[in-house]
Amino acid sequence: MYRLPEIKGIVGAKKKIINEIIVKDLSPRDRYEINKLFANINSIDPASKTIYKANLYILLNSYIENGNLIKAQQILAIEKKKDAYDKKLNEIELKLNKENFRKNYYETRIAIIENGNKKIPEWEWNGNTKNCYKGDLPPYIIQKIEDRINFFRVNAGVPPIYLDSQLNDWCQRAALAMESNNRLMHELPKNWTCYSPEASEAALYSLLTQNINPSIAITSFMDDFKNPSLGNRRWMLYPFSMVWGVGSTKSKCVLWALDDSRIKDTLLYKTSFVAWPYDGYIHKMFLFKKWSFSINQNLSDAKITMMINKSPISFTAEKLIDGYGLPTLVWTPSIDISKLKEGDNINVSIKLKNNKVYTYNVKIFEYSP
Structure with a gap:
């Protein structure tokens, strides 16, 4: 593990170290620690963003190649919130989701x-x-x-x-x-x-x-x-x-599955939602008939809007029913799944009674291992 010198101009020292080791063959653990270290520089020194991103891309690809897909997903979710339009990050996300489908869905069938x-x-x-x-x-x-x-x-x-x-x-x-x-x-x-x-x-x-x-x-x-x-x-x-x-x-x-044993972060799910289909790349076989959006908020009178490739989608909403985990909106969109292809983008917007709006993009991919 690389240790930083206790000297003046620590930001410059950190950047120098990163520049020297960015091309070296490091373990994912070391790259993860470097990214945590360098994220602080990134927040106060925009010029360091290129180096930070270079290490990030290597880190994510190494997690994918080593099969540590959950860790890659967790890091990617954080990075997408910082920069949703990063083209390279989107390419890695698609690669990750295809590998995740192969390993954790296709290979988990009873053959x-x-x-x-x-x-x-x-x-x-x-x-x-x-x-x-x-x-x-x-x-x-x-x-x-x-x-x-x-x-x-x-x-x-x-x-x-x-x-x-x-x-x-x-x-x-x-x-x-x-x-x-x-x-x-x-x-x-x-x-x-x-x-x-x-x-x-x-x-x-x-x-x-x-x-x-x-x-x-x-x-x-x-x-x-x-x-x-x-x-x-x-x-x-x-x-x-x-x-x-x-x-x-x-x-x-x-x-x-009716378990409640995890330590609760109730505030997290007052601002973060759980949706299916989810925000990001998804195999089109998982666009189930009914869609859902869950959050620990009052969902009465919530308004749902859906667009596919910028064209509106009609839907039928179900009555709100409590008692199964988080409060949840359920609706059935009018989508012909057979006509969807990789690259299609479905935008979902949920406006709550308190005027808070949540938007996410369901990005379609197709893949046969």
């Missing part, structure tokens, strides 16, 4: 493996209802599910979660009980076969679905097109959750 003339999924439930054996999800499948959850959360600008081994076990017991009785329920009857107190507890705090594998279930919860309130999506993107669990059987999936 179909060809075995001779047969095609079988890479994971199949190893439990059974006859003996009330819950079976389990192997660690590599749990990791795929966690990565897919965090793909959606981090893209939306909220912190990642982790899947807890005890909650995973309880969710697996809940999935077993629902498999055995062939029903999805949040309140399990005690006379159910394969009932357990742990299963009952998990069912209360979980999102439930059936007849799809657990990776697809995560995407289904985000889509949530049958739910006018988008309750599942809102819990998926609830910023104050942190500890989750998952369980899955042959046809039932249980995701413990």
Whole structure:
């Protein structure tokens, strides 16, 4: 790690050091520390901006190449607020989002493996209802599910979660009980076969679905097109959750997502919003039927405006429904997704009753790994 000399003219010394090492092969950690150091100069010395940006571009690309995509996303989000029109930063953002899609969405699918003339999924439930054996999800499948959850959360600008081994076990017991009785329920009857107190507890705090594998279930919860309130999506993107669990059987999936254990920064989400689709580059497959905008503000009488490539978009707004995470606007825009192409830009503007206006740009990309 480079240490700065304790001398007069410290700003000039810092700039000299940066100029000398900008071309050197440094670790991402060192470049990150340099960027923090140099950001202070950048704020008081505009002439240093070029050097600051050069190190920033190298830093972001190194995070992408090393697979540290969440860190790259977090830094990029901060830098976009400083300079939303930086062409190079936009190029890096597109590169990051394509790599993020490949690694944390495409590669988190439960693949179909060809075995001779047969095609079988890479994971199949190893439990059974006859003996009330819950079976389990192997660690590599749990990791795929966690990565897919965090793909959606981090893209939306909220912190990642982790899947807890005890909650995973309880969710697996809940999935077993629902498999055995062939029903999805949040309140399990005690006379159910394969009932357990742990299963009952998990069912209360979980999102439930059936007849799809657990990776697809995560995407289904985000889509949530049958739910006018988008309750599942809102819990998926609830910023104050942190500890989750998952369980899955042959046809039932249980995701413990109703968690409130993260330390709350209530002021942050009075000024920062959580939207899906989000501000920035997004694969067009994630332009789900219903759009959402969440913020800890009064959303009654909020006005939504949408434009695509500067042309207005009509939409149908849903009734405001509280009780699922943050207050949320839900609407269905009139967009033909099949006609969208990479480079299309959808501008969204939300004007609240207090006249505060939030705007963001949904930038479309297409990509097949």
